[in-house]
Amino acid sequence: MKRSTGSGFFVVALLALLGLSTAAFAAGVEELVAAAKKEGIIEFYGPSTLTPQGAQALANAFNKKYRLEIRLGYTPSGSMFRDIGRLATEAASGAPSQWDIMVVTDAHQSLLWLKKLHMPFDYSKLGVDPKLIHYDNGSVSFSNQFVLPAYNQKALPAKDVPKRWDDLLDPKWKGGKLGINNATHHWARLAVGAWGEKKTTEFVKALVKQEPFLGQLGEIYSRLQLGEILLAATLTTSQINTARRTGAPIVFAEGIEPVVSPSYQAGVVKGAPHPNVGYLFSAFMATLGAQEIWAKYGGETSALIAGTDAHKYVQGKQMLYMTQDQAKEVDRLTNLYRTMLGFR
Secondary structure, three states, X not given: OHHHHHHHHHHHHHHHHHHHHHHHHHHHHHHHHHHHHHHOEEEEEEOHHHXXXXXXXXXXXXXXXXXXXXXXXXXXXXXXXXXXXXXXXXHHOOXXXXXXXXEEEHXXXXXXXXXXXXXXXXXXXXXXXXXXXXXXXXXXXXXXXXXXXXXXXXXXXXXHOOOOHHXXXXXXXXXXXXXXXXXXXXXXXXXXXXXXXXXXXXXHHHHHOOOOEEEOHHHHHHHHHHOOOOEEEEEEHHHHHHHHHHOOOEXXXXXXXXXXXXXXXXXXXXXXXXXXXXXXHHHXXXXXXXXXXXXXXXXXXXXXXXXXXXXXXXXXXXXXXXXXXXXXXXXXXXXXXXXXXXXX
């Protein structure tokens, strides 16, 4: 009888605790929604592959979920590295940011973190899974890219498709046949991960000797599509999904490992004019509704969520994910490889 009473008391106490937790969570969301309503606007910086239509679809779903009428301004990225530099300059001068949140890769979020350009928030209070919260509460991860060499199926014979990373150093790619984009953090990830700095640095030196064509991701994709280059050293799923959607014959050289996997993360930046909308929107990006829209327009899902296309893709593969404790080394090596390859 005593056991029954004790057990009953435990259950009642547990239910009361859960009730308090739920109430606290609801109160936190409601308070932020009220603050966001007063701000009324969000300036959203994100990848150009999202498109204005995709950005507006996110805004519509966000407004529907929280019963808001927030107006969204969308700035498609040109060069994330350059634009973060611009943000840092503005912050140093005391000027407000032109953006509220930046949706960029984890490597770029690490740069924001290192430069103290985040406005942290306890996203767990909004129901975000702690494993998706990074950089000392500065950002929320919601999707994964995959990075591999890519080629034009109509221009490159199957026998010439690379089967390992070292195949990029074959002399047949010398003299502008190989394209390398300015996302040099792709190589930095290999250096802090599976390869180590010595091997990766020697590899990048060898790439330079190939006399590659240099450009931004979008430019390398376009050159590959036009047949002006035969192979891209790295492209991301963003470009591959664009090709699939438009019927372009650009595909990954599948089977190469390790597979580099940057994550897209949303974070509120220093000097954000509408931070409360930014916090709420960053948390929203980790919801199922936002993930469905991102998958439709960006073509990517989270490798951390079972059942998603990304989660299925990574099974049995050697993957490289970036962690917060690698941030300083990735930043250093990204800059080193930018210089070595000739990017300014």
